[in-house]
Amino acid sequence: MAEQETGRRSDGPPLLEAHNVHMMFGGLMALHGVSLHINKGEILAIIGPNGAGKTTLINIFSGVYHPNPGRILFEGVDRTTMPPHHVAALGIARTFQNVALFKGMSVLDNIMVGRHLHMKSGFFSQGLYWGLGQKEEIKHREYVEWIIDWLEIEHIRKTPAGMLPYGLQKRVELGRALAAEPKLLLLDEPMAGMNLEEKEDIARFVLDANEELGTTICLVEHDMGVVMDISDRVVVLDYGQKIGDGTPEEIRNDDRVIKAYLGSVGR
């Protein structure tokens, strides 16, 4: 599928730019002057050994941490110090390394939460299921059902999320993030702890989201096989610094990367 080009545009200004990003936790320098950009419509993978600063970077992109010093531009606008809920409103959605679903709520309701940003009706209108609230509920339910169908989770639509096996919870989380119709989707280890079949499923959903919905995707992942298969570009971090940035082929042949990372997994 590599030759298919929809959703893989790299022309125009980058969707997100990070300039000289530093992040300190107490005395620990987690990120040390990292600069990178995410092009519109691409799948960018961030890889690196444990503690390289990958999740920190994702957290900075989604507004949980604010870099100091450093600048983050989204669609050309500086949003360095924006809090997470404003970041979400800009069109950035994410999933978490450790699943963060509402365990007591059904799959349907969990994904519905992802639609929150697109709801305009007020608390009372929604609570009474009347007027605008009712109209909106139907509209958003339709979108959520579309996502359920798309992720092939019809059979667990009404199951409480906490009762699901891990692999399915991850899938539901992906669904919730997609429900926000994000411009940029941040995936923090979407395949961690999955078996081969589950990984292949998720890889397919990620590719489909990119191709069908045109969502730009930035993922952190440890499984080299998956990363090399589905990404357009790979950024390599090591001890808080960027040591590689290029296509999967380039990364595979980059001496510094091989030394720092790939060499250690025997590739």
Add this chain to the structure above:
Amino acid sequence: MNPGVAQERGRISAVLAHRTSHAVGKVERSASDTIPKLLLRRAREQGESIAIREKDYGIWLSYSWKAYLENVKKFALGLAALGLKRGDKLSVIGDNRPQGYWAQVAALCLGAIPVPLYQDAIEKELEYIIEHSGARFVVAEDQEQVDKMLALKEKVPSMEWIIYDDPRGLRNYRQPFIKSFTAVQELGLEFERDHPGFFEQEVEKGTPDDVALIPYTSGTTGNPKGVVLTHANLLTNVRLLLRGEQYLPSDQLMAYLPMAWIGDSIFSMIMLFEVGFTVNCPEAASTVMRDMREIGPTVMFCPPRIWENILTSIQVKMEDASWIKRKMFLYFVDVAKRVADCRLARRKVPLWLRLLHALGELLVYAPLRDNLGMGKIRYAYTAGAALGPEVFQFYRSIGVNLKQVYGLTESSAMCTFQPDDDVKLDTVGIPAAEVDIRVSEGGEVLIRSPGIFQGYYRNPEATSEALVGGWLHTGDAGIVDRDGHLKIIDRAKDVSTLADGTIFAPQYIENKLKFSPYIKEAVTVGQGREWVAAMINIDMEAVGNWAERRSIGYTSYTDLSQKPQVYELIHNEVRKVNASLWAEEQLRKAQIRRFLILHKELDPDDAEITRTRKLRRRFIAQKYADLIEALYSDREGVDVEAKVTYEDGRTAVIRAHLKIRDVEVLQ
């Protein structure tokens, strides 16, 4: 019943009465002598009522008969625009969806022939069938199926067009020969503008003797064979069955069995038009049980496999239930069994038992039926293979009108059925009207009926073996009992004798084993041997659950299957089977002496069972020859190395040490 229909049936039977011994019954030329003509009639007479439903995006989408016809017509004309000609073959592959049926009926409207495929068939099987049938068009459900077809495109040049229904993931497939279902329908609209009346003319051209369907039988040996069936075969067979069973236009049917299976074609594509009831397509294979509960089907068709699975899941759930529920369930199931016994023996049910039964209906049976989505069932059927009498009786005793029917793809499905007031546990019922059944001297069941097929497609040798003097040789061993009921014992070639001459019908014993919720599949051997041995597949769900409750840790199927505790569990089940064999005088010597538990599930991808889950004995005997030898030696275990084929075609090797157990035999 509609008087017109009754009259027509009368006419058909009058015609049939005059048929020659080996000619197929003729349907007189009329306004409803082909499947497409029936569709036109339905759309005219009950255009607004619902023909087919599909659950999608969490809601049921309904299509009226008018909409059904409209969709079929547009698609048919689209096919014509793409160059479909009379006599061409069109394959469909995918789960049950309205589009799958529309495509087949559209082909029929233009005089082309549907060749439905099993959606989980592996590439080699698909290649054979598409190549052999010469299908020019394939309607594939989604990306998965389209990818399979693309892989075949090079090897099978006769396949010209691939039409898909679900566009997801297919956006960037730019090949000119791939089209979407809706795009073809749009072509159809254009075609209609240029050729008004074309569709109606083509439908009118159809005759009852046109070939209407070529399903490929999965066959327990060799390559699949294409069974050529005409409109007359299918329609007459359905109409004859309807003389015994009273279906109503208000009936609801769930279409969830493979479209390539003749039973599904008969009900969801033919009976549908004849009776005018509603067919419901589930949302996904994994939601069938839930969707079924929402629809509350009134007519239901399951292979024995599914009846066994449902029963197993009930048993597993009851084991997990609180003790009071469990006790209540067991007690009332026993009450129901005693009542059913009385009724089967045509004895009067004592008053106190009737009262208890009424109480049970309130407390257990009705809620249970409702939970299973069987609350409204009027007719439930099992066919395809033998269903153990114990399982059969369970459903009847909780008030599900379950009946066994018997038929082959070659006989347009059903040719015997059990009348409502004459159900026996161990028979497949009496022949339907106009069906002659005879047992040959060798014990093989022979059938002659208007539904008998025209022959195997491009395979005269197989045809001449199966069809002799108008009689279909079924390959099943059976007997006709005193009341005229047909009883199927086993596949004729499988029935044999032990060394001492005792009759050995492997399937019969296997069904007894499979009644245990813990045993999913079993293979018994014993032909020409001193005694019977068994190889058993545990049921992962039931045994896994059992192991969890006893805190027995396990990693994989193979690991679980070889746990000593699991052996103990299965040992007990085998003991029970031996006790029940001992109770039947002729089978006393066919008790199981030794067994082992297999390290992997028998799988159609490994060619061990067919897609309809019948054992391929000869193949198993070859593949597991080492295990069988070990069973008949005095060894206590055997090492195996098995190659397994995954669904994507990759293979892997599983190694395991299998233990062998001796079982006590009752004398």
